Amino acid sequence: MSDLTRLTAAELADKIHTGEVSAAETTQAHLDRIAAVDGDVHAFLHVDAEGALEAARAVDADIAAGTAPASPLAGVPLALKDVLTTKGVPTTCGSKTLEGWLPPYDATVTRRLREAGVPILGKTNMDEFAMGSSTENSAYGPTRNPWDLGRIPGGSGGGSSASLAAYEAPLAIGTDTGGSIRQPAAVTATVGVKPTYGGVSRYGLVAFSSSLDQAGPCGRTVLDAALLHEVIAGHDPMDATSVDAPVPAVVDAARQGARGDLSGVKVGVVREFSGEGYQGGVLRSFETAVAQLKELGAEVVEVSCPNFTYALPAYYLIAPSECSSNLARFDAMRYGLRVADDGSHSAEEVMSLTREEGFGAEVKRRVMLGTYALSSGYYDAYYGSAQKVRTLITRDFAAAFEQVDVLVSPTTPVTPFKLGEKVDDPLAMYLNDICSIPANLAGNAAMSVPSGLSEEDGLPVGLQIMAPALADDRLYRVGAAYEAARGPVLDKLGELEASK
Amino acid sequence: MTTTAELMDYAEVVERYDPVLGLEVHVELSTNTKMFCGCPNSFGGDPNTHVCPVCLGLPGALPVVNGTAVESAIRIGLALNCDIAEWCRFARKNYFYPDMPKNFQTSQYDEPIAFDGYIDVVLDDGEVVRVDIERAHMEEDTGKSLHVGGATGRIHGAEHSLLDYNRAGVPLIEIVTKPITGMGERAPEVARAYVTALRDLLRAMDVSDVRMDQGSLRCDANVSLMPKGASEFGTRTETKNVNSLRSVERAVRHEMTRHAAILADGGSIKQETRHFQEADGTTAAGRTKETAEDYRYFPEPDLVPIAPTREWVEQLRATIPEMPWERRKRIQDDWNLTDEELRDLVNTGAIDLVAATVDAGATQADARSWWVQYLNQQATSRETELADLAITPAQVARVIELVGSGELTNKLARQVVDGVLDGEGDPDQVIEKRGLKVVSDDSALLAAVDEALAAQPDVADKIRGGKVQAAGAIVGAVMKATKGQADAARVRELILERVGA
Amino acid sequence: MSNISRDEVAHLAKLARMAVTEEELDTFAGQLDQILDAVAKVGEVAGDDIPPTSHAVPLTNVFRPDEVRPGLSQDEALSGAPAAEEGRFRVPRILGEEQ
């Protein structure tokens, strides 16, 4: 294994910008690593070696010419979740319906990465249209967790987090609708951040649930995530829900936090996130984390958010409702899969047959659930009520943030389970997101940072930190302080075993 | 496949039933760009050239509201005496149709930007009817489908269809009336007068091209009948594809006679969409839907609410021009018109055109005479609306000016106008091209006069002898020689001068 | 208590334009029933006095200037089309009426 793939993004950027190593060799090292291990991990759906090297060489040319790097991350390669459009590069969203589709435009996140000189190694695997918690719903086969190739890497962004844990990429982009950045980060012992809703443009993010979706940075360290956060965040006139406010100074906050002092910071422990359904090792890891936060000088109090127990049901009404509408456009008329166009079927029949063929079971389930929840006669009881719960959860957060600066909880109630274990039990699968969903419903910022390994199975556990909207910097300060105190977790992962 | 519907005699219809109307008008705004993206909003163009990821509904694309479209919507609402919402949202109307790229229409549902207004409509005899407006809301247009194969290019029997999304996402305002009741036999006329008034209003505000023939103004007419004296509305039908003002009236009248025949026969009306057929003025049933529509409306999560401040609304109110009917009243007073003269102007749709012609320098009598008489005849023979004639008020004013200065005779002026209507250019270009100017150059005329006098020496002698009226024969000869382009009065003067009479 | 029948699921599939198989109908009917049971819980706290939240951010009046922006060329627009003809998207014959 090349040493370059073991470095953090911050370290790589430093070496590239001082000319110690070239961006091209850095990118090539990661491409080599992908070639070596991705047969086992299957983090990538598409590798764009040419595009990545071309971008890297452009950075090298800048550096050779004495031009200032385009950004603090110029030349550091990245893995992009396949739900963000890339002009001329396949974008499938893990769905058969978009197999072979070459978008004619770049997502704003993609554009910002390109402008920042970040080579895009390829597109990462995901649950189809970001619906799932295990990446098993990908039409192209599951991603495997580098910690145990027989276990799930989380989802929907399992590919992005697994690529970090497998050292295939130093940085990745995920999207988080109910925990799709944080849960994969937790179960792979990497860092993942769901920024404040509106903090990162959704233009070009293929929508699952528009009012919940948020793209965010993934890395192996809090500082790396912060550096990436500042590259992708900021107001975008192409997204009407984009917040026109300065990007929180997350890099400064991460550096400040890394000095290990949290005195003056009030941390709230959410009472509702424990008890039945939580794995013992996860809870004990969480208790240890809370103790460490205290040692760092934070004042820790327990807070109650009584309506958080309604978050999961509200989410499983709002997200399917919005997705039933968002996915209507995949109808075989303008792009994507078309079946049965043999002259004997009408447009309507071709639509129905193509959607049946092109969508996997989870997508169909959610589309039907959402169709039901929005139907006249059911709207008030389901979708309407879910939106009221959303108000209550936002109020719970507001009340909690009157008392504390950040809230903490386990990121997920359990460590990564075995592939196939919950595929046929949607409700059990949905419980994975029980701690992460409230932040999506309220639009808050939240992070998962590694908090060690569970004592009973030796598998990764994540600590979730939640901050008020637009206070993303608090995540980074607390996350970096905890990370420094806790010490690296990913180092405990041995070299990947040969293919099973 | 269409069976000829039984119709009841109209006089009997209105004797036995009371009609109830509901009119839904869709107006395409004439903004520079579409409702939710920066693509040009222009009629025509090569297929799929005014498109982008947003209006093609590509995965990942997001809408952003056109601020000018919102301003137009508020202004239209204000002109229709509506309340303007303090806070409203867009919703998604979900249904699958190939000409709709996202398979939902972004529209306003239960939170229209404007609601509870009215418009006073003047009927042909001057009677004023108030039509209550339920709402005016914003939405987006669909793409266009071309049906290939089959006999008629219509949807039925087509082998496949071709889709062009240039129109997809064009801003629309839908204006919906409250039920219009109590109009009796005048219901069809009220329907036409209402759409006419809306068209005039929208044109005066310069927010839309309001071309029914091009689809920038579209009217769906809901019609139901109830027995005289009843208070519960009957089952309605909704007639679409009504593409002219005249068709609005015909469609309503047709539906009334068709409903009445069915009801009188003990039948019941099926609630359905019908299509107006221009050729014979009838309506045909659309395909019956298997299941009731369920559009699953919900607030559009990609667009944030619109909350017009009252200051903004008042600023926009200040930009509302004088309404056409107010202007009519003022013009009647200013020009001292009788009711009948005003009605001629209104009925021919000439009033704004005359006013604009006056603004361009003509006297109101001349302007009125041109528009109400010659141009109105031309509109009729060319089967178009007066306002849609290919001549502008400024061009008419120029023609009037040329007549006034003697450079054109009335006869020549009509030829000039014909040329403009035929697309030969503006009046001066037509005069140039057709060589129509009055021959006022005395030397050219004198030559013609001399020639005519020489050709008829006996007549010349008579004139010299004092029989001045004999000059008429020479005038005629000169006019013939100049192909009528000479000013006859001037020719006469020259003849008398020449013979020294 | 059953929330949803097999027929209702078939109707939903039709509304959502998915030609699901008979076997899927059986599976989905059971699963949707279970899920609806679980999510119906939202009704417990959704009182009449609580306003619904549709958007996570409290923004209003986000407008775009009415200025033309470059879009896609015809070729780009049609680049992903399953079939195209004469600069248009070619689709099978459409049965329904326009709305």
Ligand SMILES: [Zn+2]
């Ligand atoms: Zn567009």
